[in-house]
Amino acid sequence: MHGLIGKLRAQPGQRAALAAILLEGTAAMPGCQSYVVAEDATDADVLWITEVWNSAADHEASLALPAVRAAITRGRPLIAGFESQVRTRPLGGPGLAAD
Template identity: 50%
Template sequence: MITTRRTFIGASALTLLAACAPKSGAFAMEELDLDNLYGLIGEIKAAPGKGRELAEILLEASASRMPGNLAYLVSLGVEESDSVWVSEVWTSKQAHDDSLRLPAVQAAIGKARPIIGGFGTRVETRPLGGAGL
């Protein structure tokens, strides 16, 4: 799969944008427009041997808050330890899009960019609820 610069930067932003996720309990379920929730699940392929380092950058950045982010989960692939999977839930697609302009998100992208080797699967979802939401 050929990755253009725009796709690369966009995918970087999408997977790093929840760097400022709010802590749980920031929203009550009755306050949310459940029909408008927006989710992303994406794989970032780290340079060889850099999976844990990339995951740590994402986890460090997730200690901050970002308006509209409900969940941000960072995982390492079991079979491919240099694959970092990010699962995100947002109050809306607009909240997600707005987050791309935040300084903390841009800083996380800049820090991670040198060790990103590429991108795998990226899926947009419509979250319905469940444990943790």
Template identity: 35%
Template structure:
């Protein structure tokens, strides 16, 4: 599948909640959505409360359709309670590479 829409988000967890944020993200329903072809969770090597996600979707419309669902809206609401502030987003489209897992 080709990735035609994507982004990179960097989030700061509430102090000491980085592990919980990582666990939460790795249980996200987008991981099972066939239109989400890249979902990579990373964390800072120097600050365990800074977590990032890179997502790649088959289209902007597929991403929008997923986030319009009740499950995704609950996910976003629950996610906000773990964060110390607003995530920073950068649009990006993954074009290749190698899985690390």
């Protein structure tokens, strides 16, 4: 499996709008086991995106999906910056498909 943990800073006051766009755009992505959009509990402009994919190729392919492209286009102006991105290899756990 292929995983990503990303920290995203929204433009001031735009976090909720950005989160809604991300959730709408990522509802149906082949090969995606988990894509959780979460607010930072202490920083009002930060979102955390944690992703689990069957493979890096599935993640790469998702970027060409019309819904994902539309979300990127709509969301980009609301993003102040990507503060960190970690690449992982998920091993398993509750909430993932058994494999």
